[in-house]
Amino acid sequence: MMNRRLVAWLQAAPLAAVFAIFFLIPLVLIVTVSFWQATDYELIPAFTPQAYLDLFSGCGGGADDLCVTLSTYGSTLKFALLTWAITGVVGFTVAYFLAFHVRSTLVQTVLFIVCTVPFWTSNVIRMISWIPLLGRNGLVNDALLGLGLVKQPVEWLLYSDFSVVLAFVHLYTMFMIVPIFNSMMRIDRSLIEAARDGGASPWQTVRHVVLPLSRTGILIGSIFVVALVMGDFVTVGVMGGQQIASVGKTIQVQASYLQFPAAAANAVVLLAVVLMMIVALMRLVDLRKEL
């Protein structure tokens, strides 16, 4: 009996070790450092909540003038929400098409691979390729001007909230398609037939049968998208012309100026926010049961 338990522990040990070395210990370090003091060139291990106080200084003061931290989180959350909603709708539609409209397994596989083609190049390249398209003298503006639809180049196409969300959708829709497709493929086809036999319209079938049964996929996709957007600072930087704040960017700037306690405090707050969002999502679905 004892022996078997020992074996079980040993079997779990490698993963536990990896988890401890690459996740738990760094996390503990970050939390510790966030309570330290620092000068330009050294860290002083003295407990102080100063980094957190600085982080939220000015918050809750003026009514119309939000403090930096809150407005940064506000804009990051806005991007997360918009991206989540759009990738959700697009991802669901694409997955639905692949799962229910394409009959042959071969075509399904081929189309699925086609979806992953953009992933053969790097994120940054895919982002940058939008710039000549959307710029002031870009293709879209050239076309609009040429068609006589506008008199002045449209400025909000690039370096704006619009271009940031566009890039996010472009980059992350795949993370929605895959899990949703996966859970749709597990739906018992006889349920769809039963709905049709029962007189449900195609829309009603989607709403009352497919959507609820794809919940797990949607949820997993949502976790991916939300976590990715919340931590992303490259996309916001490149597509927003570096003018739009994101939490990740703030952390990067602080770290590059050796302000480690401030960066660590920011990271801890970001982690807490993302965890809360994921916990909230998890309450909607019991992942363990569904998987």
Added chain:
Amino acid sequence: MSDQQRAAGTSRRQILKMAGAAGVGLAGFPYVHAQEKITLRYLGTAVNQDRRIAEKFEADTGIKIQYIAVTTDDVTKRAVTAPNSFDLIDTEYFSLKKILPTGNLLGIDTKRIKNADKITTLFTKGEVGGKKVGDQGTAPKKVMYLDKPDAKTFSAAPTQYMTLIPTVYNADTLGIRPDLIKRPIESWKELLNPEFKGKAAILNIPSIGIMDAAMVVEAMGLYKYPDKGNMTKKEIDLTIKTLIEAKRAGQFRALWKDFNESVNLMASGEVVIQSMWSPAVTAVRTKGIPCVFQPLKEGYRAWAAGFGIPRTLTGRKADAAYEFINWFLDGWAGAYLNRQGYYSAVLETAKAKMEAYEWAYWMEGKPAAKDIKSPTGDLLAKAGSVRDGGSYEARMGGIACWNSIMDENQYMVQKWNEFVAA
């Protein structure tokens, strides 16, 4: 002789031969070891890390240079946290305020630097052509000397020990697209002129960007800073407030952080006026797009970089580092850098390695007698054109302030994040 015997004989002979070779090898071993090639790990930004410089140095001396190219911020970070990871550091003078107190740098003995007394007076005295230049911010002369090699504070007066031996330096200003602006630009205040609404950009490296902003604030007549490179909290607030107001009014098209971003913004016409670096302006021009590194009446914001030696460096590697620094000041590298539009620390030796017409164009502000080519052979300027900003004395003599790290650095970065978030 039977076959077997012959085989044995051969093998015996072979063994003897091998033993002989091994003997020579063993005896020769210490000698070979002493001649083993030295590799210097050179930490710095990509700007000065030119493959051709390393190749030429290796050809001249047999010492290998291994470049470690990181960003300006990361050079500082590594100097502070991992002084064992490099043998030679190429960093900017303003970073010294962060690096030196850690004790990770060792003062360089100028007695071992052949051309030490020929280093331009801009560094040693803060003068160009006998005239004082602006010393706001971290002017190199303020952080140039140490009382003893392992000192952790700067010496006010010149001594035998230098913190860094200057390599390259330049004076930055605004870059403009003359074809899209169509009128002369003379002052820093044009950066926030609503005429260029949505077509201006500023550098998103806080410690440098805020200096550019301060130049604008002064040019607009809003405030006169006692030292733009070391602002009080109130002054930082004022500067950032000006930037935020402009940003909310839609002045900026983008902010940029790296060289290529600034080139793309300018070349694509997204931006017509922005703070810019001289080689970036050249890069836009080599695409066939007109771009001017515009001299302004308020002057330039200057920067300078230099070589430093980590405290941990000893023995042959230390000798090699000194050899590299001496070689670097000896003219070939200086001429190479001058031809890129930077300036070298010892002008005399660089001049000896440049053609007279090149020197006249790059350093004396005279019209080019022949086509001007970059060290790699690209055409930089046609015969008859004049360098932006004119001669060395006109440009470097027009320095208003130097890149710096403020005492209120942390507060400044916090406020800068506010500007980005606004």
